Amino acid sequence: GENVGLxxxxxxxxxxxxxxxxxAYSNSASDYFIWYKQESGKGPQFIIDIRSNMDxxxxxxxxxxxxxxxxxxxxxxxxxxxxxxxxxxxxxxxxGGYNKLIFGAGTRLAVHP
Amino acid sequence: xxxxxxxxxxxxRKEGQNVTLSCEQNLNHDAMYWYRQDPGQGLxxxxxxxxxxxxxxxxxxxxxxxxxxxKESFPLTVxxxxxxxxxxxxxxxxxxxxxxxxxxxxxxxxxxxx
Numbered sequence: 001g002e003n004v005g006l007x008x009x010x011x012x013x014x015x016x017x018x019x020x021x022x023x024a025y026s027n028s029a030s031d032y033f034i035w036y037k038q039e040s041g042k043g044p045q046f047i048i049d050i051r052s053n054m055d056x057x058x059x060x061x062x063x064x065x066x067x068x069x070x071x072x073x074x075x076x077x078x079x080x081x082x083x084x085x086x087x088x089x090x091x092x093x094x095x096g097g098y099n100k101l102i103f104g105a106g107t108r109l110a111v112h113p
Numbered sequence: 114x115x116x117x118x119x120x121x122x123x124x125x126r127k128e129g130q131n132v133t134l135s136c137e138q139n140l141n142h143d144a145m146y147w148y149r150q151d152p153g154q155g156l157x158x159x160x161x162x163x164x165x166x167x168x169x170x171x172x173x174x175x176x177x178x179x180x181x182x183x184k185e186s187f188p189l190t191v192x193x194x195x196x197x198x199x200x201x202x203x204x205x206x207x208x209x210x211x212x213x214x215x216x217x218x219x220x221x222x223x224x225x226x227x
Contacts (some may be wrong), residue, residue, distance in 0.1 A: 008153060034215060034216075036218075041223075042220055042221065043117075043119075043218035043219050043220045043221045044203070044218045045202055045218070046215055046217060049215055070200075071131075089155060091216075092158075097160065097196075098144075098163055099144060099207055099209075099214055099216070100158065100161075101156075101158075101216060102155075103155035103156040103157075104155050105153060105154055105155045106155065
């Protein structure tokens with residue numbers, strides 16, 4: 001896209017397969033996490049969120065897993081479709097203070113028919 | 114139709130010129146944010162406002178200014194002091210407060226230097 005992901009890691013999957021996108025977050029004090037999807041030339045779109053008192057949360061075709069021990073977040077997309085092709089990035093919120101989010105650089109998901 | 118709108122979609126700036134990017138939301142959100150996005154990097158916070166008539170600097174505020182005179186509006190001015198303004202600018206809003214409220218984004222404005 002014109003504005004994101006020129007040098008991002010890319011995950012290539014076949015249509016219909018499951019996708020797993022990983023994210024390592026930086027702060028053990030973070031209490032809230034969000035996954036966003038960004039298509040080329042558009043603003044990020046909220047996908048799913050999870051609080052630090054949970055390990056797993058499911059949405060429609062998506063699941064987020066949180067492993068606080070190793071500070072790892074993952075997004076699983078079931079039955080990946082061509083419309084899922086985009087850049088995905090995670091964000092962590094530092095506990096306390098205002099609602100500051102720290103964003104990862106993102107992973108490009110390429111879905112092949 | 115509720116949401117966040119940003120205008121213009123593309124904006125061109127000449128040397129030494131100040132330009133203003135518009136952000137409007139009708140979600141009745143208290144908090145609003147401006148981010149800058151460069152290729153291969155995560156979003157970086159420029160300014161944020163938790164409530165009307167109040168705003169705070171983010172991580173990269175130099176060369177930018179904002180105002181928050183109305184709840185629904187949070188314009189960003191890119192001043193001539195910003196030496197590398199070419200980027201994709203994103204506005205976001207959230208309900209507000211200190212709990213983990215989701216930030217919702219507008220469609221973005223692409224700023225280019227002539």
